[in-house]
Amino acid sequence: MIRILDRYIFTELLSPFLTSLGGLCFIIFTKEMLRLVDLVVSRGIGPASLGKVILSLLPSFLVLTLPIACLIATISAFNRLSFDQELTAIRAAGVGFWRVVLPVVVFSGGVFGLTMILSQWGQPWSNVSLKTLALSVIEDELTLPLDSGVFNEPLSGLMVYVPAPHQANGQSGIFIADRRNPQKVLIIVATGYQMLKQNDHHQLGIRLFDGAIHQIPEDPLSFHRVTFQSYDFWLPPASRSLKAKTERKTYAELIQDLDQTKWADSGQLRRLMEYYKDTAFPVATFIFGLLGVPVGIVSKRSGKTGGFAIGVLIIIGFYLLNVLGEFLVTALIFSPFWGAWVPNVVLMGLTSWLLVRARRG
Structure with a gap:
């Protein structure tokens, strides 16, 4: 029975996850559509180069959309299970609350692993690949447009x-x-x-x-x-300055630069914070997956629309916490580490409290 239950919950999670992931990627891709059209019209890049651009953009898209899709999936799944009284029947059969949550832990762990891979290796590769592709376009169409009167x-x-x-x-x-x-x-x-x-x-x-x-x-x-x-x-070769920009500073180089400025350079502090976010953001994906369980159960009376609205509010709140963290880092109030991890700490505290309440309820 337990294995059947695990497969059932996993199936309930997978369907809204894939649907929301595809929808979110399409929305972000639509935002970049004008730039891609401009590349085709003004630069005249071919289908192969355009395909490389789209492929290079995917890791950045997925790093942003995977956490949101994970949250929406768990909210939708447990909202339906709770609304149809299936969750009550499962617990009445003697299955404990934490055992029901276990498939969510495994599912969220898988999404966390994928997000971590994309954040640590996929996104840096994406940035370098895009700049290298831009370099090849510049070298193929070497021009210096000078507009008159400006x-x-x-x-x-x-x-x-x-x-x-x-x-x-x-x-x-x-x-x-x-x-x-x-x-x-x-x-x-x-x-x-x-x-x-x-x-x-x-x-x-x-x-x-x-x-x-x-x-x-x-x-x-x-x-x-x-x-x-x-x-x-x-003018210096077009490739020289662009090739220099394709290389991201290492953690040791950032620390060395900050030591020279006595940790007062806001630009370097933000870059160091990005290094910490490369780990903090995938962890947030795992927390989002767990948070969707109590949110889905609590929002059963408002239906799927209400659960989705609550999920959007949670995402907006998390985004505002990240903006606040970046502000506190640039204002020299928080260290880059805490600026990146405080939103996760707040999110984990909220998740733990809601999970305990859902178990008691």
Whole structure:
């Protein structure tokens, strides 16, 4: 009987889990649809590259949707079991409350394991894969679009302004402010320009005509000006900066950076908090699965809609706790560890209290 009961409860959990997981992934995918269409229309990427993008997005989608689907599944299953008095009949047959919860523990443990794998290995692979794919698109379609009448920023610290549409004779004028090196700020003005490209090195440049280079040193009393008839202004290879971004800092590197700033750098604190969340979030998936048991039992009078609404409120509350934790970390009130784990502690306390009440009831 026990094995039959386990299979029955597991089946009751699996159906709403798969349904909600598919629905949630579709909702998130719909949000990204415009970006994917833009990639096809503006970048002209092929079906194979588009498939790689979708495959690379899946781990991030699943890390977000698996905990919610697990909560909805347990709420829906126990809401129905309680509403149809099946749970009462099971307990009247001598099956204890914790024995009924055991299949949920196993089911939630499986979802926890899957979320942990995706969080620790799938999501980092997804981020690197997307950036690598973006790198290949940049290298295949190496261009430097410069919009006229606006300040273009192709690189951080580099500002390019073209006052008028580029004419055939190249006499449209161009203004470049290069602040990438604070100790050597360059202002370049030219009457014309021509785009340059080195496919072998994946590098772009601008050939400037009839202009001047103004160097602004740190000493305000000194000033340097050089005129030229032709000057080639090369940008660093597109792959260099992007490849550097594909590598995530290790835990030891983050600790070292924080030690240098005396743990006052809010950006580094948030990154360290993300490392702790890689473990805390999968654990929240397991807690969500257990929390759905008492919530489903309590919400039997309100039906499936009421149980779903309560589940949404729980998810919103958990999200707000995470936002609060991040704020307290950046405000230097909480450590990154507690900022990531306090929402789980609160959630576990609520789950334990509701489970005890459901057992007594």
